[in-house]
Amino acid sequence: MAALDSLRERLAELADLGSLARLAGWDQRTMMPPAGGPARAYQMASISRLAHDRGTAEEIGAWLDAIDGADLSEVDRDLVRVARRDWERERRVPADLAAERAQASAEGEAAWQSARAASDFAAFVPALRRNVELARAYADCLDDGEHPYDALLADYDWGLTAARIEEIFGPLAEALPPLVTEAATRPDPPALEIPIKTQQAAVRSTLARIGVDDERWRIDVSPHPFSTSMGRDDLRVTTRYERPGAESLLAALHEFGHALYESQIAPELGRTNLGHGTSMSIHESQSKLWENHVARNRAFAPVLAAEVTAGGYPVKPDALHAVMTHVRPSLIRVEADQVTYPLHIVLRFELELALVEGTLDIADLPTAWSDGMRRLLGVEVPNDAVGVLQDVHWGVGSFGYFPSYALGCLIAAQLWEQLESELGSQDEALAAAEVGAIRDWLGEHVHRYGRRLDTEPLVQQATSRGIDAAPFLRYAGQAHIR
C-alpha cells in the first residue's frame, strides 16, 4: 500500500530528525564548548523548522486520505490515528503565531531571569502578560476556545482536562497538609557529608546493578540532571554532584526511570510516530517510580548504603534512608521532598489555570502565591525570588506543563501498588538489587505501548482504573513516619 509506505517513510525521517535534535540538545548540555552556543541555537532552529515543514506538508494529508478506511494492522491503525492528530494539530497554528510565541518565550526567559535576580515581580509582568495572551491565542487555534487550558494541556498530556485534574488533585490539597504539619515538628536527621568521588562511584555501581551497561548507556554530568535517548539502544542519563548528600543518587535513579521507559518501547514502533513515551505525566511516573518507590524504598537502602560505603564513605542504611526520605515543608519546588512536592504543583496548577482563564489578574499573582503557600504548606514567602519567580515555566510561556509533575507522583504510586499486588512485595528482591521483575512488569504494562495509548487509557489498562490519588496518599502516609 503505497500511501502507508510513504507515510511510514516520512514518519521515519521525522523520528530521525527528532533523534538528531535530541543529540544536539544532549551535546549542548554535557559536551559542547561554551562558545558553541550561538551556532548551536541556529542549528536547533533549522532542524526544528525543517521537521515542522516536513511534518505539516500537504502530501501527508493526501496519504492519510488514501489510507482512510483501509484494513490495517492494530499498530498501523494507531500509527495512522496519531499521525492525523499530530498533523492536524500542528497545521492549525499559523507560522506567524508560532514564531511570535518562540520569540516571546526567549524574551520572556530573559525578563524572568533579571526579574528573579532582582526579586522584582513588577519587572516580569509585561513579559508574563504577553505570554498569557499568546497562550490564549494559541489555544484558540486548537479548539473552540471554550476551555483554553485544556487545549494547552494537550501538548503535554493528550486527553486530560482541567476539570479532570481538579478532580484528581482534590484529595491532595485536603489530605497532605496535615501530614506536612506533623512532619514539620519532627527533628532533622543527621546530615551526611558524602564526598563527590564517593557519590560518583555509588551512582555508577548502583546504576550498573539495576541494568545500566556500557553497550547501550552513558552516564554524564550536567548542571540540571536529565535523560534522553537517540533510539532504544542509545540511552543517556546525567546527574550532578554539587551537594554532599544523596541528591545525585536520587537524580540518577529518577533519570534512569525516564530512559528505561524509552528503552523498553516495542521495537516495532521504532522510527515511527509511536516510538516514544506517550506523555509528560507517564514519563514522570516512570522517573518517580524509580525515585520514590525504589531509591527511597526502605528495602533498597542496604543496597545504596553498601555502594556508598564501598565508595569510601561508611554509612548505615537507616541513616541514608532517613536523609533520603525526610519530609520538611519548604519554599522551593525543585528541592521539595516526596510528600510536599505535589503541593507545590497543586498551587501552580490553580494559579496558571486562573491566569489562562482570566479569573486571576496578573498583578494579584504574588499575593495568591503567598496565600497558597501558607494554606498548602504552612510556609511564609519572604520575597518573589523564592516565591512566584522561582520557576522558568511561565517565563518561557509553558502553561499546562506543571500538572504532569504531580500526576507523575500519583501514577507512580498507583503503578507500584499494582505491581506489588501482582508480583508480591518487592522488599526481598530490592534488598538484593534484583529489579528484573520490576523492569519487566513496567515493560509489559507501560513501556511497550509507546504512544499507542494516551495518559489515562494507559493507566486504566495497567491498573484497571483511572488516575487515582489514593495510592500516593497511602505512600505519603507511610513515608512521613519512616
Place this chain on the structure above:
Amino acid sequence: MAALDSLRERLAELADLGSLARLAGWDQRTMMPPAGGPARAYQMASISRLAHDRGTAEEIGAWLDAIDGADLSEVDRDLVRVARRDWERERRVPADLAAERAQASAEGEAAWQSARAASDFAAFVPALRRNVELARAYADCLDDGEHPYDALLADYDWGLTAARIEEIFGPLAEALPPLVTEAATRPDPPALEIPIKTQQAAVRSTLARIGVDDERWRIDVSPHPFSTSMGRDDLRVTTRYERPGAESLLAALHEFGHALYESQIAPELGRTNLGHGTSMSIHESQSKLWENHVARNRAFAPVLAAEVTAGGYPVKPDALHAVMTHVRPSLIRVEADQVTYPLHIVLRFELELALVEGTLDIADLPTAWSDGMRRLLGVEVPNDAVGVLQDVHWGVGSFGYFPSYALGCLIAAQLWEQLESELGSQDEALAAAEVGAIRDWLGEHVHRYGRRLDTEPLVQQATSRGIDAAPFLRYAGQAHIR
C-alpha cells in the same frame, strides 16, 4: 534582493544540517554507546538525504537565474558562483546511481575487511570491480567522460587534474627514493617509553600553549584521530594513546591544524556555502604544516620535551626530536614518516588512475603494487594484507582522494617557506611556543578565504606560484639528516 535572500537562507539551512551531521559523526566516534550504531546509521542517512533534497531543489535554480547579472558584493559573487557549481554538480547524479554507489560502498567495505583479514586479494576483486565501474558511471554523469579521473578528483579538489598531479608528483618519484635509500642505512634512535598518562598531560598542555582553550575547543580520544567543527567557535580534535612513543602528540598537532583552519575562516562566511575549508589538499596542508613544520621542527623540540618531562617522563629535546623525525621505509602508509609518506601516495595515485582509465587490469593490481613498493621505497611486500589491501579507500569506492594526502605535504612545505620568508625564521618563536604569528599568517593568507578560492588559486595567492614540490624536497633533504 529576494532571490539572494532566499538563496542565503537555504545555504544557512544546509550549513546547519552539515553541522548536525558532523556532530552525529563526532558523537558516533567518541561518545555513542556501541549499540547505538544501527539507529545512528539511519539518522545519518536521513539527514544526508534531506540535505541532498534541499540542496538540489528546483527553486535554487530559479533563485540563481533571478540573481544572474545582478550587481553583487565580492563575497556574494563567490557565494553565487559556488552555489551554482554545487547545485548543478549534485543534480547531475541520478538518485539510483547515488543509492547504488552508497550500497556498493557499504558492501565493499565489508568485503575489504574480510579480504584483508584473510590477506586474500581475489576475494576482494568482485567488490573492487563493481566500485571501479560505478566510479566510471559516476564520472560519466559529471562531464564528457573523456577524463573520468578528473571528474572524481573534483569531489575532493576542484580544478585539479590527473595531468597536473602527474606534473606535481613527478619530482617526488625521482628525488625521494635516493633519500630513503640513504636513510635506510642509518641506525634507529633509542625508542621512548612515554607512559599514556604523560602523553595525555603533554597533549593537553602543548595544545593549550598553541591556542586551544576550553571556551571553544574539546580534546577527546578516538581509535582514529580526527577533527571536526560545528562552527568556528566549536572545535573538536581527538587523538589516541595506544603506543609508548610520540604518535599521540603528532596526531594532536595534526588535528589541531585542521581545526584551526575552520576556526579562522572569515566570520562573514559562517552559515554560507563558503564557510569551510576549500579542499582536501588545502585541509591536509594545514594539518601537515603543524605536524611537519611545527611538531617536527627542531626548534620546537624543547617545548615538547618540557611538556613530556613535566608530565613525568624526563626526556631530552634531541632524543624526542630524533624519534619524531626518524626516516625509515616501511610497508604501511599510516605509519610512514614525513619523508616516505608521499611515496606511498604516488604509488596509489598511479594505480587508481590506471584502474579508472582501464589501463590496469584489476587482477594485475597486487603485482603492480609490489613492483611499485620496490621501485619507490625499496621494500618487499610479503602479503596483500600489508600491501594492496591495507587501505579502506578503494573498498568504499573512493577514487581521487589519495592525492590530497601528498599534495597536503607539498603545500604545507611551500606555505611554510613562504611564511618564514615573510616573517623571518620562526625558530626563536617556536622555542618559546609563541605561534601567534604563524596562526595569524595562516589566517590571513589561507584560512579566511574559506571556499572562495579553490586549491591551486589559493596556493597561488599565498605564495605567488602554483603547487610546487621543491619546498617539500628541500624539507625532506634536511629532515632525513636531522
